[in-house]
Amino acid sequence: MGNNRVRSAIRTWAVEMVPNEGLARRLAVLAVVQAFGFGVFLTSSAIFFTQTIGLSATEVGIGLSVANVFGLLFAVPIGKLADRYGARHLLLGTYLALAVLFACYSLVGGFISFVVLTSLISIGETSSNPLRMTLTRASFPQEEQVRVGSQMRSLFNVGFMVGAMIAGAALTVGNRPAFYGVIAFTAAAQAFCAVITWRLNSPPHVRVRQDGPVKSRSGLRDVRFVGLALLCGVLELFQPILIVGLPLWIITSTGAPAGINAVLLVVDTALVFLLQVALSRGAETPAGSARILRRSGVLLAVCCVIFALSQDTGASIAVPLLLVGTVALVLGEISHAVGAFGLSLHLPPPGRQGEYQGVFALGRGVQQTVGPFLVTTLAVGLGRPGWGVLAVMFLVAGLLTVPLTRSAERAIEARTPKSAPDAVV
Incomplete structure (x- = not known):
């Protein structure tokens, strides 16, 4: 059975x-x-x-x-x-x-x-x-x-x-x-x-024509959507933590062997492969996607606390803590990906998906620009207090996504003009 x-x-x-x-x-x-x-x-x-x-x-x-x-x-x-x-x-x-x-x-x-x-x-x-x-x-x-x-x-x-x-x-x-x-x-x-x-064999492209004299604002002026993109960028700080912060943290602040970093990367890759699709349920709407991002913020905050506990510990304690913290990080990473997919796909107004996807990519770009410096300065440079700051950042970013998504939905619906498809291009 x-x-x-x-x-x-x-x-x-x-x-x-x-x-x-x-x-x-x-x-x-x-x-x-x-x-x-x-x-x-x-x-x-x-x-x-x-x-x-x-x-x-x-x-x-x-x-x-x-x-x-x-x-x-x-x-x-x-x-x-x-x-x-x-x-x-x-x-x-x-x-x-x-x-x-x-x-x-x-x-x-x-x-x-x-x-x-x-x-x-x-x-x-x-x-x-x-x-x-x-x-x-x-x-x-x-x-x-x-x-x-x-x-x-x-x-x-x-x-x-x-x-x-x-x-x-x-x-x-x-x-x-x-x-x-x-x-x-x-x-x-x-x-x-x-x-x-x-x-x-994708569907033919159909341009959306706006009825009436209303002129759409640039996606960069959509403050709520830009805010959500930046919040997702904050949550994506798990990337420099995994790639830059943890390797340096292991060799400078714990008694774990340096080779454990390779094990943590394998754990990350394996869990993403095994769980990414299975955990994608619930992001079929903007509200559901926001709740998943809130979960991501909580999980990533937890992983920071666990990593902080490994400071100045021997290998027998540090290695289990690093493994458990990495599992929490990966679950937060998967939740972030699912929630970000949902918001970037569901919130853009008709006919402007490409523009809004470009706007959403700015959050990741900011993370890629400042993330490694921020993580090394806080986590590696300050130790436990720095991990605490990162935990608060993750938690706040995750919690803010839900009310901001509600506001973004209302704003986009209110200003989206009636539209009709042009001829197939």
């Missing part, structure tokens, strides 16, 4: 994990291939930039920061173009451009060319996720959108992990031909993404 229940649960999980045949499955393959290419490149690029191209660590840091700014600046304009001409066309052009641009890394010979090329790539990378989400909303009914997004994210993690493993082999070789191999691999992955996008 018990074995039958286990088999039934596994079968149900497998069915939920595998996207439905057709567009959902092709979008999942698209996410895996893109993640595979990014995993190969991002895991090895910083070392190759310094050892092969000859850039200093400071030059690499400055170049990546400048590139991140350009990615943020172009997110909303590209989203507006997607609303006008269709997300699939923009996504196809983005992948084609990324394939060419990644190949051009083999021609980089100095700091200026590195900054220019990295900035162009950042624009494409920053835009690709909002464009995919815009395509998701246009292609699936509301009750399926978050599940499809969760399937893509779960499989994205798998693709990235496999790519990172391949990058490890390239780093072991560590010479210029290995770097060129990484470049070729990444460019080929983007080209394959372009082929998949070209073959997507």
